[in-house]
Amino acid sequence: MSSSRKSIVEVRDLKMTYGRKDAVAGISFDVDRGVIHGFIGPNGAGKTTTIRILATLQVPSAGGAWIDGVNVVTEPKEVRHRLGYMPDYFGVYEGLSVTEYLDFFAQAHRLSPARRKSAISDVVELTDLGSLLEVEVHTLSKGMRQRLCLAQTLLHEPDLLILDEPANGLDPRARIEFRELLTELRRLGKTIFLSSHILSELSPICDSVSIIEMGTLVAHGPLEEIQQRIRGSDVTFEIRLVEESDVVEVVLSQLPGVSRIYQEGRSVRFDWEGEDSEIHQVWGALSAKKIAFTSVKRHEDDLEKLFMNLTTGEVQ
Amino acid sequence: MISSMLERLSNYAIIQKELILRIRRVRSLLIQLIFAGIVGASMWISLVLAKNQSHSPEDHALLLVIIYFTVQVVVLGLIVPTLGAVSITSEKQAKTWESLITTDLTPGQVVSGKMMGIVGVQFYLLLLPAPILSMTLLFGGVSLGSIAFEYLVHFLGSILIVSLGIFSSAASKGTIRSILQSTLATIPLMIFVLVFLWQEVYGNQMLLLDYLQKYPPPWQFWLWSITIYLGLGLGSLMGASYMLSGAESSRDISVRFLSFVFAGLLFGILVVTLGPLLVNGSVIFGGRFMMIMLLFYPLALTRIAGSSAKVPLRIVQMRAHRRWETRVGAIFLPGGIRNLLYSCLLLSFSVAAMLLLYDTTIGGQTTNFNKLELSGIGTEMFLMWQGMLFLWGVAVLTLSWFFAQCGFSGVVSSVLAVGVQIALALVSLTASELNWSSTHSLLQGLSPPMQLLTSFNGGGDLDIELWYQANLSMGGSILMLLLFGVWMARIRKNPIWEIKRPGLDRLYFDIPAEVE
Numbered sequence: 001m002s003s004s005r006k007s008i009v010e011v012r013d014l015k016m017t018y019g020r021k022d023a024v025a026g027i028s029f030d031v032d033r034g035v036i037h038g039f040i041g042p043n044g045a046g047k048t049t050t051i052r053i054l055a056t057l058q059v060p061s062a063g064g065a066w067i068d069g070v071n072v073v074t075e076p077k078e079v080r081h082r083l084g085y086m087p088d089y090f091g092v093y094e095g096l097s098v099t100e101y102l103d104f105f106a107q108a109h110r111l112s113p114a115r116r117k118s119a120i121s122d123v124v125e126l127t128d129l130g131s132l133l134e135v136e137v138h139t140l141s142k143g144m145r146q147r148l149c150l151a152q153t154l155l156h157e158p159d160l161l162i163l164d165e166p167a168n169g170l171d172p173r174a175r176i177e178f179r180e181l182l183t184e185l186r187r188l189g190k191t192i193f194l195s196s197h198i199l200s201e202l203s204p205i206c207d208s209v210s211i212i213e214m215g216t217l218v219a220h221g222p223l224e225e226i227q228q229r230i231r232g233s234d235v236t237f238e239i240r241l242v243e244e245s246d247v248v249e250v251v252l253s254q255l256p257g258v259s260r261i262y263q264e265g266r267s268v269r270f271d272w273e274g275e276d277s278e279i280h281q282v283w284g285a286l287s288a289k290k291i292a293f294t295s296v297k298r299h300e301d302d303l304e305k306l307f308m309n310l311t312t313g314e315v316q
Numbered sequence: 317m318i319s320s321m322l323e324r325l326s327n328y329a330i331i332q333k334e335l336i337l338r339i340r341r342v343r344s345l346l347i348q349l350i351f352a353g354i355v356g357a358s359m360w361i362s363l364v365l366a367k368n369q370s371h372s373p374e375d376h377a378l379l380l381v382i383i384y385f386t387v388q389v390v391v392l393g394l395i396v397p398t399l400g401a402v403s404i405t406s407e408k409q410a411k412t413w414e415s416l417i418t419t420d421l422t423p424g425q426v427v428s429g430k431m432m433g434i435v436g437v438q439f440y441l442l443l444l445p446a447p448i449l450s451m452t453l454l455f456g457g458v459s460l461g462s463i464a465f466e467y468l469v470h471f472l473g474s475i476l477i478v479s480l481g482i483f484s485s486a487a488s489k490g491t492i493r494s495i496l497q498s499t500l501a502t503i504p505l506m507i508f509v510l511v512f513l514w515q516e517v518y519g520n521q522m523l524l525l526d527y528l529q530k531y532p533p534p535w536q537f538w539l540w541s542i543t544i545y546l547g548l549g550l551g552s553l554m555g556a557s558y559m560l561s562g563a564e565s566s567r568d569i570s571v572r573f574l575s576f577v578f579a580g581l582l583f584g585i586l587v588v589t590l591g592p593l594l595v596n597g598s599v600i601f602g603g604r605f606m607m608i609m610l611l612f613y614p615l616a617l618t619r620i621a622g623s624s625a626k627v628p629l630r631i632v633q634m635r636a637h638r639r640w641e642t643r644v645g646a647i648f649l650p651g652g653i654r655n656l657l658y659s660c661l662l663l664s665f666s667v668a669a670m671l672l673l674y675d676t677t678i679g680g681q682t683t684n685f686n687k688l689e690l691s692g693i694g695t696e697m698f699l700m701w702q703g704m705l706f707l708w709g710v711a712v713l714t715l716s717w718f719f720a721q722c723g724f725s726g727v728v729s730s731v732l733a734v735g736v737q738i739a740l741a742l743v744s745l746t747a748s749e750l751n752w753s754s755t756h757s758l759l760q761g762l763s764p765p766m767q768l769l770t771s772f773n774g775g776g777d778l779d780i781e782l783w784y785q786a787n788l789s790m791g792g793s794i795l796m797l798l799l800f801g802v803w804m805a806r807i808r809k810n811p812i813w814e815i816k817r818p819g820l821d822r823l824y825f826d827i828p829a830e831v832e
Contacts, residue, residue, distance in 0.1 A: 055418055059564045059629070073564055074633040077420070085418045091411035095337045107329035108419035152415065 008033045008160050008191045009054065013063035016049050016215075023049045025215035026063060031193060031208065033159070036186050038202040039195040041212035047195045048088060050212070051164045054193070055085040067160060084153025088164040088195075092145055094138035098129055101137050102151060109156040123151040127181065143174030150181065161185065162193045167201045179205055236299040237279075241266040242292040251289050255282055269299075327429030330421065334433025344437075348444065351391055355445045358387040374457025375521075381458050382518045384449055385466050386510065388442070393506035396438060396474045397498040400481015403430045404560070405491040423560035427482060427553055434478050442471060458523065465525040473509075476545060477502055479552035486556035536589035543585055547578055564629040568650040569641050572658060575620075576648070579662050583669040590673060607705075610666045611765045614709035615734050621659035622716035622729025625810040627651030627817060635815045642815070652811040653802075656717040663709045670702055701768065704786055708764040711790040711797075712737055718797040721804040741766045761786040 009031035016024040024046040031037045041047045052058040054065055056076035065072045067079045093101060102123065106116040124130050127147040132140065140148060146166060153161060163182075167175050182192055183205055196202050202209070209226065211219040219226050241248065244266050252258050257274030272279060286293065325331065338344050362383040363376065404427075407413040416426065446467075452458055481498040488494035513519075517527045554571060561567040590606070631649055635642040642649060647658050716733035724732065744766040747759035761767070761782050805812055 055414075056562075057414060057418070059562060073629050076562065076565075077422075080418050080420065083418075085414070087411065087414045089411050090415055093333065093337060093410075093412060095340050096333070100333075100336060104329055104333045105415075105419060107332070108416070108421050110420045149415070156420075 006032060008068050009037075009193060010066040010069075011050070011054075011063070012065070014050065014053065014060050014065055015062040016046070016053065016058070017061040022215045024053075024060070027212065027215070027217040028063075029210050029217060029220045031191065033191050034186065034189055035207035036182060036192045036194060036205050038206035038209040039193060039212065040197070040202065040209055041195075042197065045212045046215040047212060048164055051085075051162055051193075051195055055083065055087075055162055056080060057085075081156065082158055083160045083162055084150075084156070084158040086149050086153050086161070086163045086166055088168060090149050092137045092140075092148065095136070097134050097136050098124075098140075098148060099133045101148065102155065105152045106155045111156065119155050119157070123154045126154065126184070127151040141174075143170050143177070146170060146174070146178060147181070150178075154185075158190075160191045160193060164195050165197070166194065167196055175201060235272050235276075236269060237272055237282075238267060238269045238297040238299060239286075239293045240295045240297075241268065242294055245291055247289060248286070248291050251285055251291065252282070255285055258282065327421070327425040327432065330426055330429025331432045331436070334430060335436055338433065338437045339440075347395065348441065351395070351441055352444055354391055355384060355387055356448065358383050359445075359448065372457075373455040377452040377455035377457040378521060378523075380452050381449065381463060381466075381523065382521075384445070385470070385523075386513065386518065388470060389506060389510060389513070392438075392442075392470065392474050393477070393502055394499075395441070396434075396477045397481045397502040398495055399434045399437070400478040401485050401488075401494040401498040402491050403434065403482050404485040404556070405488055405494045408489075409491060417560075422557075424557040427486065427556045427560065431475075431478060431482060431553060434482075435475055438474050438478065439471065442467060442474075459525075462523040462525045466523055469524055472545070476549050476552075477505075479549045479556075483552035483556045483559075486559040539585050539589060543581060547582070550574075551578070562630075563624075566628065566630045566634055566641065568623075568628065569631065569648055572648045572650070573644070576658075576662065579665050583665040587669050587672045607670075607768065610670070611705070611768070613666050614663055614712045615737065617659040617662055617709075617713055618716035618730040618733045619726055620662070621656050621713040622720040622724070622733060623650060623655050623726040625651060625655070625720050625805060625808070627811055627815050629817060632815055632817050646815070649815060651815070652805070652813055653717070654813070655720065656713055659713045659717075660710055663706065663713065666709075667702055667706045671699075674698055700783055704764050704783060704790075705768065707787055707790045707794075711794050714794045714797040714801070718801040718804070721801040721808070721810065723804075723808060737763070737765075745770075761789055764790070 007030040009029075011030070012028050013026045014024055014028070015022065015026045027046075027050070039047055039051070049058065053060050054067065054072060056072050056079050059073055068082045070078045070082065072079050093104070096104065099120070102120045103116065106119055111119055124133065127150055129144070129147055129151060132144065137145070137148065150161075150163075150166070167178060170178060179201065182194070185192060186205075186207075194202065194206070206223055208222045209219070210217055211226075248268055249261050249263055252261050252268070252270055257272055257278065258270050259273060260269075260271040262269045272282070274281075283296075359380055362380055365379075404413075407416060417423070421429075449463065453460060453463075477498075480501055481494075484498040484501070485491075485494045488497065513524075517524055520527075522530065554574065558567050558571055627650060631642060631651075635649070647654055647661060712733055715736060716729045719729035719732050720726065741763040743759055744761075744763035748766070748770055764786050767782065767786065802812055811817075
């Protein structure tokens, strides 16, 4: 099923209009094969609408989207063979056991009895549901249900997984485990298209991101590229003083390359525009004024900061 | 072996899931217990009552069977609509629908799977008390054939109710609304059936099979019953699949084709069954009634004429790929002016039926619609009426089509077109009642149905001047609406006859280039 196309998701001028409101206002982007792609945006930005169009559940007002080169509007059945979709809010058939549940979806995907058996055993192993096979679905925890739903989307071996807010409602342990599971899936060659507003969840695992606001794409591409573009040469440093000092801000402000100084108690943050090799001048100037500090932390622009820089916070 | 045979069914996954969920739930056990309890208790009471009245053992047995089947009709009438009504809405409310529909299953397979799952449970419920019932055979008075036939009728009846319930479920957003709809549709039917059974069948100490043997209905009855049963049952299931399919899918082709066949069949049966009846004395009332009923037919067709002007993308693509479904007949493809032509085609069935009924030999008897007493001048006047009513029907459909070209949805276009007709009928009626002599004929000509109704009072005479005016105004409006409709379609970039989606072709049919 896997093709040689570089991009597995291709979106062109995609538009979705409800009455006079553009939920998605003509966005275009591509997602490369084998990556974890974060689709980020505030509530009401158009994330779920875009995802539902990609998952063949909704027809766009204009524009097009292709999964592995197959049109989501005109060939929905073909597209469904290529993707596994996990909605933001999903239910499970509570009267079924885990095995029955997976068997039902395997049959619904028209897997032959032999292939069904091996597919179920593979996804159960991957999602670590082996000890729960005979357990009824309604007794599973939220985290386990999430795994079960992910297992169900993997049964027909899709190349692309579309997960809408998968970390919603999970406790910290379940989130970390789920993140590890996604990393493992990427290692197995799956492409994961993932939306979330919990940015700290996406930051460590995403290879590329699309940031959407008010139906418009405000940034798209590999994470480093966007960071580079937004940041320029800025790096933020945070130092922790031994004791509170009034002079530290004065000292720092006199140094070339230092800007946006912000002090709160013993914590001081500043942006550094100079070269990394010149930062020792800052530490030297502080030492010269006998300003002692216990730690220095270098902040790269994380996803959260990028998101705040790129979006205005307006909602439709 | 049975399992592997069943597994070959395209909707087996759904059937199996439905059966597991329905049988395993505690609620299901409660339903079974309540069902068995009600049936058992009623049989016990009937036995005690019959014993006190010192009937013969045969009478005891018959009374027992009658009470059992009466209770079964009531219990099924209350349970079965709910089973169908929750089938789709429960999936939507439990948020399982999206996971289900993104598998390889089509909406049609989901609907048929649900149907077969429910019917399986229903079959089980029906047969649950059968062993108790079979005991009555020991007493005599009832035959195994009568009981089996009774079961068959109940089973077929409940399949129909399940189909209606599933349609209601597919068409509703909420479970409560769906249950209410299907229950409200079923209860009057159940009351009618119960009244009939107790008045005509059970009340005369008979079972259905005995009744049919004693009073065998004419062949027309069977023709109508089977057609209506299949039409309602298949129509509901097909309608449910239609509701659940995407708007850009090819769902319209099959629905239009089957509607065409069904409409042809229905009017054909009407001619064949009604024709021989029109030779006797009841012709005046029957014919008039039929003409009045047919006035509603174009109003129902406005929904088709006013459906979306766009051609669904899937159909455009299928056509581009030369798929046979799009080659059978372009008139069955939705969008553009085909919506109007297709609805006019369906409308023409009613005219054809009326013309056939006017003078046709069926079963050695010649029908004579001339006895409608619409006019003393016979054929000519009858044909004039039919021509005018057909033209009126086309005008109504064109109006609905025009509204669709202006961008209104199918329902709104239909409501607007019907609303305009009601307004014109009221104006015409007012003119007629108030005897506005100068403008009378002009205003009366605005609404041919009202003209027809008022003419019944006056012996069916048709004012020739009025006829000319009505035909002229309707012909003019059809022409104007067509011209303006085409103009609107061009402005809104909708197709007229073409099977394409202007502006979208490149995006939807060319695979985009790789990202550079």
